[in-house]
Amino acid sequence: MKKVTAKGExxxxxxxxxxxxxxxxxxxxxxxxxxxxxxxxxxxxxxAGSAIDPVNQRGLADFTAGLLRRGAAGKPADVINESxxxxxxxxxxxxxxxALGVAVQGPAAHVESLLTVMGEVVMLPDFPEGEIALAKRxxxxxxxxxxxxxxxxxxxxxxxxxxxxxxxGHETVGAAADIKKFSRGDLVRFHRQSMGPQVSDLxxxxxxxxxxxxxxxxxxxxxxxxxxxxxxxxPATPALERAGEVILVDKPEQTQVQVxxxxxxxxxxxxxxxxxSVMSVALGGGFTSRLVSEIRVKRGLSYxxxxxxxxxxxxxxxxxxxxxxTESCSELLTVxxxxxxxxxxxxxxxxxxxxxxxxxxGLYPARLETNESLASAIADIQLYxxxxxxxxxxxxxxxAVTAKQAAAAAKKHLFSNERVVVLVxxxxxxxxxxxxxxxxxxxxxxxxx
Numbered sequence: 001m002k003k004v005t006a007k008g009e010x011x012x013x014x015x016x017x018x019x020x021x022x023x024x025x026x027x028x029x030x031x032x033x034x035x036x037x038x039x040x041x042x043x044x045x046x047x048a049g050s051a052i053d054p055v056n057q058r059g060l061a062d063f064t065a066g067l068l069r070r071g072a073a074g075k076p077a078d079v080i081n082e083s084x085x086x087x088x089x090x091x092x093x094x095x096x097x098x099a100l101g102v103a104v105q106g107p108a109a110h111v112e113s114l115l116t117v118m119g120e121v122v123m124l125p126d127f128p129e130g131e132i133a134l135a136k137r138x139x140x141x142x143x144x145x146x147x148x149x150x151x152x153x154x155x156x157x158x159x160x161x162x163x164x165x166x167x168x169g170h171e172t173v174g175a176a177a178d179i180k181k182f183s184r185g186d187l188v189r190f191h192r193q194s195m196g197p198q199v200s201d202l203x204x205x206x207x208x209x210x211x212x213x214x215x216x217x218x219x220x221x222x223x224x225x226x227x228x229x230x231x232x233x234x235p236a237t238p239a240l241e242r243a244g245e246v247i248l249v250d251k252p253e254q255t256q257v258q259v260x261x262x263x264x265x266x267x268x269x270x271x272x273x274x275x276x277s278v279m280s281v282a283l284g285g286g287f288t289s290r291l292v293s294e295i296r297v298k299r300g301l302s303y304x305x306x307x308x309x310x311x312x313x314x315x316x317x318x319x320x321x322x323x324x325x326t327e328s329c330s331e332l333l334t335v336x337x338x339x340x341x342x343x344x345x346x347x348x349x350x351x352x353x354x355x356x357x358x359x360x361x362g363l364y365p366a367r368l369e370t371n372e373s374l375a376s377a378i379a380d381i382q383l384y385x386x387x388x389x390x391x392x393x394x395x396x397x398x399x400a401v402t403a404k405q406a407a408a409a410a411k412k413h414l415f416s417n418e419r420v421v422v423l424v425x426x427x428x429x430x431x432x433x434x435x436x437x438x439x440x441x442x443x444x445x446x447x448x449x
Contacts, residue, residue, distance in 0.1 A: 013365060013392050018378065019210035026198035027221055030378055031213045032205045034371060040108040040206030041371035042115065044122055045379045047231040048194035049098045050174075051167035051314070057186060059139070059174010061194070062095040064187050067135055068102060069093055071126040080117060089114050091121070097168055098313045099383050100195065105372055108207040112216050119220035122195070127187045136179055143176050147445050150424045153249050154258035154321075156448045158422045161242045162262050162317050167234055176449050196227010201382045205371040237315030240264055243418045246438045249445060250427035257329045257425035261336060263415035265309045265316030268384040275409035276309055278401045281356045282348035283307050283339065283410075284320060288355065290339050295322060301332045307340075309413075313384060318415065326425055330433050333421065337437075344414040347407020361395045 019031045050061045069091050070077040084091045089106025102122055104114045146152035156171060163169035202221065204213055240263065266276065284291035284307030295305040305322035320340065324332045348356070368374050368391065381390050420438075423430060427442045434440060 013368070013395065015368070015374070015392050019213075021214065023197065023218065023222060025222065025224055026196075027217075027224060028201045028382070029213075029217055030201065030203045030382070031208065031210045032203075032374065032378070033208060033210060034205055034374070035207045037371075038108045038207050039105070039371055040111045040114070040204065040208055041103070041105045041375045042111075042118060042205075043101060043103045043203045043372075043375040043379050044118065044200060045099050045101050045203070045383055046195045046200040046227075047098065047383070048100045048190075048199070049096050050170070050172040051097050051234055051312075052194060052232050053167075053170070053174070054190075056178055057174075057182070058170040058178045059172070060178075060182065060186060060190050061100055062172050062174060063135065063139065063179065063182060064190050065093040065095040065100045065102070066139075067093075067127050067131060067187060068121045068125045070131040070135070071128040073120040073124040074126065075120070076128070077131060080121065083117055084114065087113060091117065093121070095172055097172060099379075101379070103372070103375075111204075111206075111208055111213075115216050115220040119224070123221070123224045125187075125191060127184050127191075129184055132182065132184055132187070136182065139173060139179055140176055142173060143179075143449065146173075147449060150251060150254060150256070150258045151323075153251070153445055153448060154260045154422050154424045157247050157249050157424070157443070158260040158262045158319060158420070160448070161245070161247055161420045161422065162240065162264070164238055164241050166237055166315075168237065168312060168315070192226060194228065197221065197224045198229050199227060199231050201379060203375045203378045203382075205375045205378070234314035237264070240418050240420065242420045244420070244438045246421040246423065246434050246440045248427050248430060248434070248440055248442045249422070249424040249448070250442055251424055251445065252426045252428065254425045255326060256323050257326055257423050257430065259320075259322045259324065259329065259332060259336070260422040261320040261333075261340075261419055262422065263318045263419040265318040266311055266413060267315050268311040268313060268380075269386050270311065270316075272409045272413065273311075274397045275401050275405040276413055277360070277398060278353055278356050279343065279348055279406040279410045279414075280307060280309050280318075281360060282352040282406070283343045285356075286359055288359075290343065291320065291322075291336065294335050294339055295332060299331070299335065301325075301328050301335070305332075305336070318413070326429050329423065329425065329430060330436075333434065333437055340414055341416070343410050344416065345411070347410045348403060350403040353401065353403045353406055357399045357401070360398055364395055 087110035291305040307320045
C-alpha cells in the first residue's frame with residue numbers, strides 16, 4: 001500500500017473489493033482476495049459480547065468464547081489444537097463488550113480444513129467439565145492478578161464509575177463470585193440463545209478464490225441453526241452519576257500513583273468521529289501531544305501520559321491516563337485538567353491539526369498490512385454499521401478535518417466539570433492533597449473484585 005505521492009498528496013488505499021453473500025441460514029459472508037502471500041485469515045464475529053452477560057453471570061460471554069476451542073464435535077482440545085497446528089495454523093476465541101469472536105489463520109492451501117475446525121468449534125462446542133474447571137482456575141487467577149496490579153485496578157475503578165449499572169459497567173473477564181458458580185448448563189444455554197448465524201458475520205481474507213469459498217463455507221457453516229433472529233438492543237448509556245468525585249483505591253505500599261480522569265464519550269461511528277480523532281491525538285495521542293509535552297517533557301512528572309476515546313455500540317468514554325510519584329499527584333492532576341480545559345476552549349492549532357494528519361496517515365496503512373488486521377477492520381465495519389468505504393477513505397476523511405471542525409469537536413465532546421478522577425495509591429498520603437479536585441471516596445482493592 002503506497003502512502004503518498006511525490007508531491008505529498010495522499011494516494012487512495014487500494015483494498016480489494018469484497019465478495020459478499022448470505023447463506024440460507026442468515027450467516028453473512030465477506031471474502032477479500034489477497035494473493036500476495038499464500039496465507040488466509042478467517043474471522044467470525046457474532047453479536048454476543050459481555051454487554052449481554054446475564055444478571056449475576058458477569059463474564060459468561062468471555063468464558064464461553066474461551067471454551068469453544070476446548071472441545072467440539074466430540075474432539076478433545078488437544079486433537080483440535082493438533083489439527084490446526086499441524087498445518088501451521090492458529091485458532092483463538094475471545095469476547096469484547098459488543099461481540100464474541102473466533103479467528104483462525106494459516107496457509108491458504110489448508111483453508112478447507114481450517115474452516116472445518118472453525119465450523120465445529122462455533123456450532124458444536126462440547127464444553128467438557130474438566131476444561132470448565134481448568135478455565136475457572138485460570139480466570140480466577142487472572143482476576144486476582146488484576147486486583148494486585150495498580151494499573152488494572154485504576155482501569156476497573158474507572159470503568160465502573162463511568163458506566164455504573166449499565167451493561168458496559170463490568171469487566172469483560174467478569175467477576176470472581178459469578179465465575180465460581182458457572183456451570184456447563186450456563187455455557188450451553190448462552191451458546192444456544194446468544195450465538196447464531198443470523199447475528200454473525202464471517203470474514204475471509206487471503207489467497208483464496210471467492211467461488212471456492214462459497215462452496216467451502218456452505219459445507220462448514222450451512223447447517224448452523226438457532227440463535228437470535230436480531231442483534232441485541234442495548235439500553236442508552238446513563239449520565240455520569242459520580243461526576244466531580246475522586247475515587248481513591250487504597251494501596252498503602254505504593255510509591256507511585258496510577259491516575260485516571262474519565263468522562264462520557266461518543267458511540268462508534270459518531271458523525272464527529274474524525275474531528276474528535278484529530279483533536280484527541282493532538283491532546284494526548286502521541287509523543288508530541290500536549291499531555292506528553294506538559295507532563296513529561298516540561299515537568300518530568302511521569303514517563304507517560306495520554307488520552308483516548310473508547311467508542312462502543314451504545315455509547316463511549318473519554319479518559320486521560322498517567323502515573324506519577326505520590327508527592328506530585330496533585331500537580332499532575334492540575335496540569336492534565338488544565339490541558340483538557342485549554343483544548344476544550346480553543347481546540348488544536350492549525351499546525352497541530354496538520355501534524356496529526358501526517359502522523360496518522362503515515363501509520364494507518366501499516367495497520368492493514370496483514371490479512372488478520374484487514375479482517376478485523378472489516379468485522380468492525382459490519383459490527384458498528386460503518387460506511388463500507390471506511391477503510392479506503394479513512395485517511396481522506398481524517399485529512400479533510402479543519403482546525404475549526406476539530407475545535408468545535410473539542411468544545412462539544414471534552415468534559416468541563418462532568419468528570420471523575422480515579423487514583424490508585426496510599427490513601428493516607430493522598431486523601432487531603434487531592435480533596436480540592438472533588439469529594440474523595442476511599443475504597444479497597446477487593447471492592448473491585
